[in-house]
Amino acid sequence: MKPIITKQENSKFERINTIALKLRERPHTIKELTAMLGVTSKTIQRDLYDTLREYGAVKKGHYWSLNDEDASDGLDGDDRVVLNILDNVAKNMGSNFYSKAHVLLEQISQQLNHPILTNINNEKLSEEDLVNFQALEDAIREKAEITCTYNGFEFLVKPLKLALFEGFWYLLLLDSKKGDKFKKFHLKSIKDIKHSGEKFELSSELDERVKAMNSAWANLEAPKTARLLLAPEVAKYFERKPHAKQRITGQDSDGSVEIEIEFTHIMEIKPLIYYYLPFIKVLEPKELADEVKKDVSEYLKEINF
The missing domain is CATH 3.30.70 (Alpha-Beta Plaits)
Structure with missing residues (x-):
């Protein structure tokens, strides 16, 4: 469970996160919290009303409790629905991808609990796939030529885009040794990615054609x-x-x-x-x-x- 507020070199950080921890365990009264932490009741009240209430702290009678799902994240209903759809889509990408995506989305909103079902039949990405995904993403962003092994053969390529077609991830590329012939490599079959040390340029026309692709069968010919x-x-x-x-x-x-x-x-x-x-x-x-x-x-x- 991540802390309520980011760490600071003072006792307020420790106190507020201790209160949050106690309220998550069970409801407490202000009197109980005052005795536990050795501060005044006014200090506890300020912590509850000024800080913790925004993070889901609620009062029922004399007792305070904290539910992360009730936290205020500054998002409206539409924004939160989008986040929940992304979270559910991430589940279809495999446990390795989801474990990373969920943590990032949870940092935006604690309320990832909408009754949304997305059943997208995508192939699952392993830890190795995610490492390769990041390496290819970096190369694409930097317009860096790379060497790689694909189905047992070595290639020198210019990576253009990563694309998800019909549930499968592909790298769209130009084969440098074949006169920049356009090709698509299945992501999970790409190994040994290394930068060649060379950079390349991509024309705006070619970039737009690649962006317009929506199928693994698509090519760069005139439509x-x-x-x-x-x-x-x-x-x-x-x-x-x-x-x-x-x-x-x-x-x-x-x-x-x-x-x-x-x-x-x-x-x-x-x-x-x-x-x-x-x-x-x-x-x-x-x-x-x-x-x-x-x-x-x-x-x-x-x-x-």
Whole structure:
């Protein structure tokens, strides 16, 4: 349990945190606290009303108690909900990540107890993964070229971004020995990270393209546009939570909606289409519509439908 106030070279620090410790154990009266600490009742009252009340100390009758969940942290309801969502999301990242994230979030608010459930199926990060994560984050921030081992092979790369796609962490990078070819490395497969001693520059155009990526299948090529027709049964989901790079371009009287979505690789868009079949139809481009029709036909043939 962290202290109520940061340490100072005087007895007030010790006294207030001793009072807090006692109140957490069980309720006490001012008279009891005065006898324990050998100070006046006015001193105890000032400590309770001026300091400890902001940290959750409450009075019921003659007894004072302290509940960290009632502490005042200066946050409004919306801010605290955001913190609780972050805390719950952190639980899905594994015990090593959560043990660190929870301590940081708790320093902002003691009230991480909202009835919020987030069930995000992310891979768990080990202690070694977190060390590598920090090393890569530092290299990205410093624009420092690194050497590393990936799936048993050595690479010299320019790290661009760390990204979470479909529950898996990736390092987006340029392969220095392959003419700065864009690649994605699975974070948990990266080992032996070291700085090469060289720095690199990143154009604003390239930086924006990387930031726009939302799938492990995405690349740096110029995006194509898929035009899709959504049946009323599923249109509401695209309105509630728009897909990345989505634009609603029309709506029919029957409730169906037409949208456009940009993609750089066909596998960015195909899983989305298959997920919503038969309530989604590809209008353009023709090659995408033909690809979907072919896959569905082969699947139906495979199961002898």
